[in-house]
Amino acid sequence: MSFADLGLSEEVLKAVFDAGYSDPTPIQQGAIPHVLMGRDILGCAQTGTGKTASFTLPMIDILASGRARSRMPRTLILEPTRELAAQVAENFDTYGKYNKLTKALIIGGTSMDEQTRVLDKGVDVLIATPGRLLDLFERGGMLLNDVKILVIDEADRMLDMGFMPDVEKIVSLLNKIRQTLFFSATMPPEIKRLADAFLINPREITVARPATTSKNIEQHLVMISHTNKRDISGLQKAKREALRQIICQESVKNALIFCNRKRDVDIVHKSLQKHGYNSATLHGDMSQPARMETMTKFKADEIALLVCSDVAARGLDIDDLSHVFNFDVPMHAEDYVHRIGRTGRAGKTGRSFTLAWREDEKFLDAIEEITGEKVRRIELGNGGQSETRKKPDKPRKTRPSRDKVARDTDARSENGSAKAEIRSHQHDLDKQDKDEPVIGMGDHVPAFMTRALKI
């Protein structure tokens, strides 16, 4: 099936052609003709499947006739995070370039006055996060009873983030005669209940088994041999070392590094910077302009490593992301699927590495259960083989080169406990990290480290 078979207008087809897409993805094939016919949609699809275009493309055509009135948006798209909302807005710019549509982005962290001014002029599409939308509504900034199409995107995420009461309130403010498009990566019973409440005779489309991981992602699990439950800072330190070692061994073009806590986002970022890596952070406490600026730089390859929290990185659409690192094992198995799903998108391949220790076993079991896959366990070293390490004779002044690490590894592979020796080796590196400044990169400098950092 081609895009031309879906019933889209010439203008939209031209924009799709300009975007370089040849064939519609399964969710686009399943949804677009039905959205154009005015039917409700219940889409079970992950990000990375072309889900956004499956609703934006037909919406552009539906909106092509008619005009928006002041403060009365014609369509409403609810997104769980500011980044996702901004991405959907970008999609409207890309696919709507041959149509004259007006849109407003109502998200926290940006000026409310400016948002009200845009709404005053009348908008075809309102893209919003639930909290800010209600805020503005309650201040009398808009009327929602002219909304003809409602999109609820990433519903499971909205539920996780506690936004569902806001979403339900927003839905209660809308006209009952409307078209509703409801998307979720997973369909737990609570989401199904909401879908039943919001949708009328929807067309159900499932493009992947709930919470499946893309076949294009090579997943790895690195067990950190740390046993002292009371020494969490020691564990985190060992993980930072392991992270650097993997980055050094892999050819990382760009990567997202997920931490469970905001505090660790900062610590990991500072540690990477201290070791000469080009990194930045993305988390919920940053102002919206700062988040946007960081994302723009990351997408433009000016930042190579982005250390982030789940909320900030949810649904980010980054072309060609080579790696995802889970510095911490996520506590919700579904977050694992979403995190690693940032790579291996749109037919490309990606690699993920999850750092774990023995206390994470229950979370790892949950991940393997939800994805139905066993994640490959590797030990650090050459090519992921189980290897041993020998304590270097003297502390080094510079970071070891990739070749040097491999040579050491080969030499050590004949004897001893791998994990213990990795620990002692890393202890030396760490001691040296702490005591002495890093004064070189060794003889292997990955390309991304040589690019200028303009934060």
Ligand code: AMP
């Ligand atoms: P989404 O699932 O909406 O986050 O989209 C994931 C990525 O797929 C985005 O980078 C889109 O630009 C891209 N994409 C969407 N539709 C297509 C298509 N039909 N062919 C190729 N890439 C697509």
